[in-house]
Amino acid sequence: MSAWLEEPTQRGAAMVADAVRAPYWLDRPERPAARPGLGTDTDTDTDLLIVGGGFTGLWTAVQAAEENPDRRILLVEGARIADGASGRNGGFCSASLTHGLANGVARYRDELPTLLRFGVETLDDIEAALERLGVDAAAERVGELDIANFDWQVDDVREHVTEALLYDQPATFYGRDEARARVNSPMVAAAAHDPNVMMVDPAKLAWGLAAAAERLGVRIVENTEIVSLRRRRGSIRARTAAGTITAGRVVVATAATRPLLRRNRWAMVPVWDYVLMTEPLTAEQRAAIGWSGREGLADSGSRFHYFRLTVDDRILFGGWDAVYHYGSDHDPRHAYDDAEFALLAEHLLQMFPQLDGIGISHVWGGAIDTCSRFSAFWDTSMGGRVVSVLGFTGLGVGAAHFGARTALDLVDGRDTERTRSAMVRSRPIPFPPEPLRWIGITITRKEFARSDRRKGRRGLWLRAMDAVGLGFDS
Numbered sequence: 001m002s003a004w005l006e007e008p009t010q011r012g013a014a015m016v017a018d019a020v021r022a023p024y025w026l027d028r029p030e031r032p033a034a035r036p037g038l039g040t041d042t043d044t045d046t047d048l049l050i051v052g053g054g055f056t057g058l059w060t061a062v063q064a065a066e067e068n069p070d071r072r073i074l075l076v077e078g079a080r081i082a083d084g085a086s087g088r089n090g091g092f093c094s095a096s097l098t099h100g101l102a103n104g105v106a107r108y109r110d111e112l113p114t115l116l117r118f119g120v121e122t123l124d125d126i127e128a129a130l131e132r133l134g135v136d137a138a139a140e141r142v143g144e145l146d147i148a149n150f151d152w153q154v155d156d157v158r159e160h161v162t163e164a165l166l167y168d169q170p171a172t173f174y175g176r177d178e179a180r181a182r183v184n185s186p187m188v189a190a191a192a193h194d195p196n197v198m199m200v201d202p203a204k205l206a207w208g209l210a211a212a213a214e215r216l217g218v219r220i221v222e223n224t225e226i227v228s229l230r231r232r233r234g235s236i237r238a239r240t241a242a243g244t245i246t247a248g249r250v251v252v253a254t255a256a257t258r259p260l261l262r263r264n265r266w267a268m269v270p271v272w273d274y275v276l277m278t279e280p281l282t283a284e285q286r287a288a289i290g291w292s293g294r295e296g297l298a299d300s301g302s303r304f305h306y307f308r309l310t311v312d313d314r315i316l317f318g319g320w321d322a323v324y325h326y327g328s329d330h331d332p333r334h335a336y337d338d339a340e341f342a343l344l345a346e347h348l349l350q351m352f353p354q355l356d357g358i359g360i361s362h363v364w365g366g367a368i369d370t371c372s373r374f375s376a377f378w379d380t381s382m383g384g385r386v387v388s389v390l391g392f393t394g395l396g397v398g399a400a401h402f403g404a405r406t407a408l409d410l411v412d413g414r415d416t417e418r419t420r421s422a423m424v425r426s427r428p429i430p431f432p433p434e435p436l437r438w439i440g441i442t443i444t445r446k447e448f449a450r451s452d453r454r455k456g457r458r459g460l461w462l463r464a465m466d467a468v469g470l471g472f473d474s
């Protein structure tokens with residue numbers, strides 16, 4: 001096989017035609033009932049207000065409540081818990097805080113050993129917290145296999161392993177035969193194993209963290225949007241449609257939605273990513289594809305897929321195109337794009353021709369909070385009383401725990417190894433205003449596609465982006 005198909009086919013379109021248009025993870029009977037909103041409860045007062053009920057907000061709530069059981073903590077979610085990226089993702093919970101080693105080397109070379117240590121500690125902390133809090137997130141610490149699909153990608157994957165070992169990170173290179181013994185696909189030319197990745201059921205993780213936070217005394221309200229934050233006489237006034245919450249401190253964890261603080265709007269763009277979920281594989285289908293290690297899989301082009309097995313042996317298959325809509329439009333209708341789904345379905349069969357005839361049960365998309373350094377940043381405002389954390393750029397399942405831990409350090413004015421790090425103290429380069437923003441992102445998307453067609457060679461545009469620190473290589 002020499003390339004991924006670039007255009008959707010009729011076969012792909014037929015495969016997804018009857019799929020449920022909703023995130024599989026959220027479309028299950030285990031989904032808890034909605035918690036009541038704040039309604040007309042206008043005089044709410046709290047020590048710590050957390051805005052956003054995804055992983056970042058939930059880990060903030062759990063960690064804050066664990067360290068100080070007397071603190072009054074209110075988490076306000078505009079929609080439902082995990083309705084944002086946290087209930088829509090692939091469930092790859094990686095130790096990487098920098099969106100991969102290569103991006104870490106390019107941006108944080110001097111402190112990378114520290115960031116790598118923080119990352120492994122984070123993954124260990126998550127595992128320990130799930131145990132301690134009794135959260136069943138179907139976690140499997142099976143690692144990730146990064147796959148070279150084509151011969152021209154093999155050297156890159158091998159070099160990635162060499163670089164990881166240089167930084168004392170565990171990694172193993174598998175040539176074609178060994179890699180295909182792990183995953184039986186004509187699209188596997190080599191692979192690298194990273195053991196520091198845990199596969200989780202993201203919705204169960206979020207629902208479990210919300211329940212654990214409540215057991216620790218946190219109050220959670222859903223369907224209540226915070227529309228503005230103002231500083232007023234030593235506290236923060238957060239306005240909802242119905243009234244005002246007075247808070248001593250605020251952590252804002254709203255990811256790809258329009259940031260409450262104007263200056264963060266320059267630093268983040270919502271980029272849409274698409275996913276499909278198959279029906280559970282039959283025993284014959286399961287045997288035909290190998291993959292007995294159940295690792296998370298990702299391939300290595302500029303546009304890449306990520307795919308994994310669920311506990312009931314469905315395949316989640318997502319990625320490839322990343323779509324930006326003019327004006328940072330975050331309208332939920334962008335979560336459904338038939339052409340993207342049809343192309344993903346065709347790619348699934350390119351990867352596993354053995355699965356011809358498989359049913360697709362769900363299709364959906366989600367917005368990724370993308371920043372120009374492809375890894376989280378923290379913003380402190382309103383006299384240190386408000387801290388926002390965002391910009392995870394598609395690798396936030398694990399990093400959200402670190403993002404939350406650090407946001408709490410900052411909002412409580414603690415001087416820690418985390419808050420002293422250059423990563424936490426610096427900010428990404430802002431995006432330009434429209435129409436330059438749309439033009440720049442569109443050219444970059446087209447150049448990524450061209451680079452894949454030219455066996456990874458990066459043209460002038462991508463090399464210029466690399467030179468000014470806006471390039472990406474995970």
Ligand SMILES: Cc1cc2nc3c(=O)[nH]c(=O)nc-3n(C[C@H](O)[C@H](O)[C@H](O)COP(=O)(O)OP(=O)(O)OC[C@H]3O[C@@H](n4cnc5c(N)ncnc54)[C@H](O)[C@@H]3O)c2cc1C
Pocket residue numbers: 051052053054055056057076077078079080081082083084085086087088089090091092093094224225226227253254255256257258260273274275306318365366367368390392393394395396397398399400
């Ligand atoms: C399709 C897809 C696949 C992904 N796959 C992976 C993966 O496999 N591994 C990985 O590490 N990362 C992945 N990611 C990224 C990961 O899901 C996110 O980085 C992570 O979930 C971010 O968590 P969060 O809490 O910061 O944001 P979110 O989960 O988006 O939560 C933010 C919440 O804030 C709420 N909110 C927004 N504004 C307001 C307001 N004004 N008032 C009240 N509430 C508000 C929203 O409703 C939302 O629930 C993926 C993302 C997508 C979209």
